[in-house]
Amino acid sequence: MTGSGARHAERFVEARLGREPQDMLEAAVVLEAWAGVPAGEALRSGRAIMASSAPEARASAGRLPGTENARGTAVEALSFVIAVVAIAAWAAPLSSRVGREVLEEALIVALPTTLALQWGLASRYLSRPEGLARLGRRPLLLLFAAAALVVIPALAVGRAGALAGLLTLTWTGGTIVIRRRWSLLYAGMVVLATVAMVAGLPGTNVLGFTAAVTTVAVAAAVRARVVPTGHAPGRWGRAVVAAAIGAGLGLVLVTDRSVDWSVGSIPAIGLLPSSIASFWAGSRLWRFQRVIPQTLSGVAVVDGDVRGLGAAPLRVLLDAVARLAALTVVLSLVLIAVAEALGVETSGITVLAGFGLVALATLLVGLLEAIGRGTWALLALGGGVAAEVAALSLTPLSSVTGGGLMVGASIAVVVALPMVVSGLSRPAATLATALGIR
């Protein structure tokens, strides 16, 4: 190719691309596709173009593919609050019907089981675009599972087991119904059940009816028709780890028997401040989807290890933790003040603090699970439960209401926090190794 021919080809390629070609192949492709130059000649011209130019390295700023945004958090939070308050009101009628011991035993079974199912379902189905439809692909299996939830504990533990099964079915089913964005329907359902119980109808019958209605609502919710988009359900292995995390959180809650869930609505109402704060703090964590790529975008690989990249993600974490702590404290104080004004007994400051710490542990282990480090989360919770058991059996903490809860949750936080900080302080490595490779 002559010098003028190469210059002409170069000008054509640059005009077509609006920039210099990346390499000789790009130049050749442009010449062949848009100038009709035969392939062999295009390749030769491409080489000649690169020989005559020495472009500067172009700056680049990558973007991640679109990510899902937080949806309907406010409605879900409101529904959750209504449901917690309503369910809290069930304790007294149920206790008077079946006895405190039976109810306590039922709750010890139901809480960890429900949390395990909720976390497991969220991991495999509910956090997926086609999750509900996929969950509904085997309706008979779903029905069988619902029946098994009641029958198996009933056979194993008797009356308390049956009660645990009905509570588990209602709460777990509620999660599915809320995912279908029928949160107000679910909230309405439990409020009606509460009204029925308070009005004097037999608590167990009302609970049984509520569980049945929830099952019907679940059956309707999973009949969502969606066009397949290739989003498979989550991996079983990951769902099992998530379920174990949920069970671990449940165990932290029920291991401390000084927090008596059967005495009435007090402990359940005590959950409200930390739960509302959790929703608020959790919603802030969605910002990671934006902050991590923003932090890394435009930072050139050839510039070597750039310090301080973890600052922005850590600020998001700090922001979430601060919101969780502040709102928990404020709402707990409000709860205490209102209770005092009404002359009603409260769970006590230690239990409220314990719930706050559990909420913080939940936030951290949830974050670890989300960044693909579920086994680290399990380690933290395992440590928490072990510490709680040890503290209750080896120290005088069992005499402090909620003392074990505080120890267990604190240890989970202490173990989980460095792992979370470590992951967030190296956002590029976390994005590549943990978020991208599940």
Added chain:
Amino acid sequence: MGPVRHDLLAARRPHVTGRGPAARRGRTRVLLTTEGTYPYALGGVTSWCDVLIRGLPDFDWQVLAVIAPHGRPPMMELPPHAREIRPIELWSEEVPHGLPLPRHERRVGTELPGRLVRGLIAWDADTADLIDALTWCRRFPAGVRRSFRSRASWAAFMAALREVLGESVQDAGTPPRVDLVEAALLYQSMYWVARAAAAPTPATDVLHVTAAGWAAIPALVHKALHGTPMVLTEHGVYVREAYLAAARSAASPGSRFIATRLARGLARATYAQADVVAPVTDSNAVWEEGLGRDVDTIHVIRNGLAPPAHPVPPPRTGTVVAVGRIDPLKDIHTMLLAAAETVRHVPDATFLHYGPVAEEQEAYARSCRVLHAQLGLGERFRFMGQTDAPDAVLRAADVVLLSSISEGMPMSVLEAMAQGRPVVCTGVGGVPDVVKGCGVIAPPGDTHGLAMGVVTLLHRPDLAWSLGRRGHRRCARIFDQAACVSGYAELLRAAAVGVGPVAGVPDTARMAA
């Protein structure tokens, strides 16, 4: 180009001596690997696969598709002598199973991402080390995920990537300043390369790869492990199409660099390892040679059609038909502009476009509709969607139009010629070789040239009919499906027993000297 050596296949097979198991059983087993085509999507490559498999019932076919997870069942039914093995779903959440990674292999696992990035992204990559790394993935499938999730692997990968970005090769230009987001995405791509390599492949006598890209990865490993001969058929040139996509995209310089270098790395490795490259057109062979393939091992086997029926005269209704996907490679914008110019000269002309929107090209399809509206084409140009009867729609045409900027050997042009219809088309890829003397060829993107070709043929129906009949004769004479299929039969049999493929390949199917 010189004559092909008869002992070529035997010389390129280090571990295989004498006749293989297939020869003993009397039936040759072929593992056909595809990427995003057969049997999950419709199109030219899928039709070719279907014709080939159905036309060769004496072979036992196994089809291994590399796909993105979409949850849809196969669109093509396989004949009884073919079976589909579990597809490789890229970017899925599935985890490879296998024995835990032995302790002494952990260090190798840590180096894996770095070796892959050197082997695939570097301009002058070491293909042997790449193949070795890919083979390690097959030996330790469960180790792939463990290795890639380690921070030490990320550190090793970053060191290797910095080396690659620091290369100074004149042909390669200056690599862009790839950022950390792009590096993380590249790391994940390397993981999926490793996962594709880790996927098991069944025992086979010949590997037939249909694209020099992701579809080649399992075949490359299989060949390295068992010495099984490998045949590559390229319909479009994988690298060229990757570069075209990148040139048109609004992606960042780093993303374009990664996409094109990865395609080039996969193609180079495939060209280096394939025993025979059998493109469908001479123009592909030029690219393959340009990318380092020894020209003596390139054997063009042109696509063919079943013997066409006697052509009927065109309807003389001023109908111009185009058949093909709505895809930037088909340059529908140029087609619309050419239609608008044609209508100014021939107000009664009607353009009918048949074909679906290509996967992930909905935005491009929208841009076509916007341009259609801007040009005020209305009913003069209609998007008819996919057709089940391409022959009938081509018979209803006076002229067939193709405006692609990249083609291998387009079946729609062959089908038009088989129906005795003249073609107005862009001279890209194998199109000029096919159309030679039977239509009008314009440079790609030449709106005016395409429009004038259409106008001329609409104004002169006798000339159009004469070109159509000439195309019909040429199609029957040169682009014969039976010859195409028997060419592959000879090639695959020869490959299976390690004998040179030339004896059975028709002269018309060899690359011109």
